Amino acid sequence: MRKLNDYGKEIGIGAAIVVLVFLLYVGLPPAIIVMGLLMFGAIFLFTRGRGGLAMGTAGKRAATRKPEFLTFEDIGGQEQPKRELTEALDFLVYRDKIEKLGIRPLKGILLTGPPGTGKTLLAKAAAQYTNSAFVAASGSEFVEMYVGVGAGRIRDLFKEARQQATKLKRDNAIIFIDEIDGIGGKRDGGQHREYDQTLNQLLTEMDGVQGDESVRILLIAATNRKELLDPALLRPGRFDRHIQVDLPDKSAREHILKLHARNKPLSEEASLAKVAEETFGFSGAQLESVMNEAAIYAMREKSETLNNVHLSQAIDKVMMGERMDRETTREERERVAIHELGHAIVAESVRPESVAQVSLTPRGQALGYVRHHPRQDSYLYSLDVLEQQIMIALGGAVAEEIFYGGRSTGSRGDFDQATSIVRTMIESGMSDLGIVHPEAITQEQWSGENAKILDGLTIRTRELLGKHKPTFERLLSILIREETLSGEQLRDQIQQAA
Numbered sequence: 001m002r003k004l005n006d007y008g009k010e011i012g013i014g015a016a017i018v019v020l021v022f023l024l025y026v027g028l029p030p031a032i033i034v035m036g037l038l039m040f041g042a043i044f045l046f047t048r049g050r051g052g053l054a055m056g057t058a059g060k061r062a063a064t065r066k067p068e069f070l071t072f073e074d075i076g077g078q079e080q081p082k083r084e085l086t087e088a089l090d091f092l093v094y095r096d097k098i099e100k101l102g103i104r105p106l107k108g109i110l111l112t113g114p115p116g117t118g119k120t121l122l123a124k125a126a127a128q129y130t131n132s133a134f135v136a137a138s139g140s141e142f143v144e145m146y147v148g149v150g151a152g153r154i155r156d157l158f159k160e161a162r163q164q165a166t167k168l169k170r171d172n173a174i175i176f177i178d179e180i181d182g183i184g185g186k187r188d189g190g191q192h193r194e195y196d197q198t199l200n201q202l203l204t205e206m207d208g209v210q211g212d213e214s215v216r217i218l219l220i221a222a223t224n225r226k227e228l229l230d231p232a233l234l235r236p237g238r239f240d241r242h243i244q245v246d247l248p249d250k251s252a253r254e255h256i257l258k259l260h261a262r263n264k265p266l267s268e269e270a271s272l273a274k275v276a277e278e279t280f281g282f283s284g285a286q287l288e289s290v291m292n293e294a295a296i297y298a299m300r301e302k303s304e305t306l307n308n309v310h311l312s313q314a315i316d317k318v319m320m321g322e323r324m325d326r327e328t329t330r331e332e333r334e335r336v337a338i339h340e341l342g343h344a345i346v347a348e349s350v351r352p353e354s355v356a357q358v359s360l361t362p363r364g365q366a367l368g369y370v371r372h373h374p375r376q377d378s379y380l381y382s383l384d385v386l387e388q389q390i391m392i393a394l395g396g397a398v399a400e401e402i403f404y405g406g407r408s409t410g411s412r413g414d415f416d417q418a419t420s421i422v423r424t425m426i427e428s429g430m431s432d433l434g435i436v437h438p439e440a441i442t443q444e445q446w447s448g449e450n451a452k453i454l455d456g457l458t459i460r461t462r463e464l465l466g467k468h469k470p471t472f473e474r475l476l477s478i479l480i481r482e483e484t485l486s487g488e489q490l491r492d493q494i495q496q497a498a
């Protein structure tokens with residue numbers, strides 16, 4: 001990666017010669033000039049050692065980050081991707097066997113999946129597993145306005161990988177390109193020449209990688225959008241191994257949490273299993289953040305260890321954003337409390353034991369919120385479950401109607417959620433429209449079906465909450481006083497009323 005900075009040495013020498021000629025010209029004695037030059041040289045060398053005047057190394061360093069000592073054991077969950085990856089990597093490890101059988105070398109592995117799921121970690125662990133040099137770059141670094149710059153950077157990246165391996169006396173080098181869609185998007189026939197040139201250069205370099213070279217190069221690329229990639233990249237002999245890296249399930253979440261708890265003092269009662277249960281849909285990066293935030297909460301409280309309260313606050317922070325110091329009036333707080341209790345009471349009624357906490361703490365955009373114990377990690381939903389979800393979403397607005405006779409703007413997000421579930425129901429053939437192609441449904445049919453389903457479920461929600469009016473009033477005073485209400489407190493009160 002040779003940027004303007006990288007030419008610093010040449011520019012420096014040129015400038016020194018010009019100055020020298022000038023000084024001789026004005027008649028300064030040569031002895032003084034030599035002394036001056038020596039002093040300048042000494043200062044230059046001294047600061048270079050400390051990275052002060054060293055021009056151009058920052059860019060290079062970014063591309064040749066050495067992997068920290070990281071193995072597959074340091075990656076939580078992701079058992080399937082780890083297995084598939086090590087299988088593929090054995091092509092590098094057992095190079096002789098592969099050559100004997102005449103198998104063509106593996107050149108590219110594509111890791112696909114949402115951000116923060118550990119794709120970069122897998123690439124680093126791959127370098128460790130295969131004892132390879134490791135060079136990393138991100139697709140966005142190659143997007144430049146000037147034609148040819150991106151292509152030049154690709155060439156440099158491969159050169160850098162070979163040099164790095166030679167320097168470290170390794171047989172292999174792994175080049176990791178994150179967000180490959182930045183360069184490997186579908187070519188569009190000449191409108192973006194720079195973009196095309198970068199991609200072409202990458203293809204050329206990949207094709208140029210031969211099995212008999214002293215340093216064998218393997219590319220690992222990551223993307224969340226495989227469908228955007230140019231088919232030429234995915235052809236055999238290029239990125240022909242695809243490994244899906246998904247969000248972790250419950251046991252994987254616990255594993256990841258344990259890994260990030262290794263350097264943190266947990267209290268006796270702290271339960272990472274419970275945190276794993278309550279963090280459905282979190283990525284590895286978010287789980288890492290939960291552990292870190294919990295430690296920060298512990299520090300703020302001057303506590304020696306991380307306890308369940310710190311962990312629970314940290315989940316809220318990562319899920320909903322930082323706690324806001326928003327001034328709210330008493331009326332507003334009461335209304336928010338009624339709204340949230342509406343969600344929580346419906347949730348407890350249709351799915352007992354499902355509420356983890358109700359809170360009146362403003363976080364991010366929300367003035368209050370209910371944290372649910374997500375159901376078993378499930379990926380398929382029946383009609384019943386979808387209807388329950390809609391009722392829980394409508395619970396807030398319906399509770400406001402019961403107590404205040406009208407709705408507020410606080411229900412906007414809930415309605416978005418409800419209508420998007422209705423859409424899923426219609427598209428899955430669960431509505432009265434039967435099995436239909438979404439494009440064949442007219443606007444009137446959409447809105448008619450949407451209104452019918454939501455009206456029916458609003459009536460059911462109103463009936464359900466109507467039976468709980470006394471419970472509401474008791475819970476309201478606790479919630480206003482304490483700001484949070486645990487799932488257990490909520491269940492106690494509902495049971496007492498029954």
Ligand code: ADP
Pocket residue numbers: 074075076077078114115116117118119120121122222256259283284285286288
């Ligand atoms: P990606 O490349 O998929 O966007 P990264 O590999 O960069 O994600 O992960 C970002 C951070 O999240 C890591 O540095 C690590 O702290 C944490 N992380 C993500 N997935 C895992 C995992 N499976 N095990 C442990 N930590 C993880």
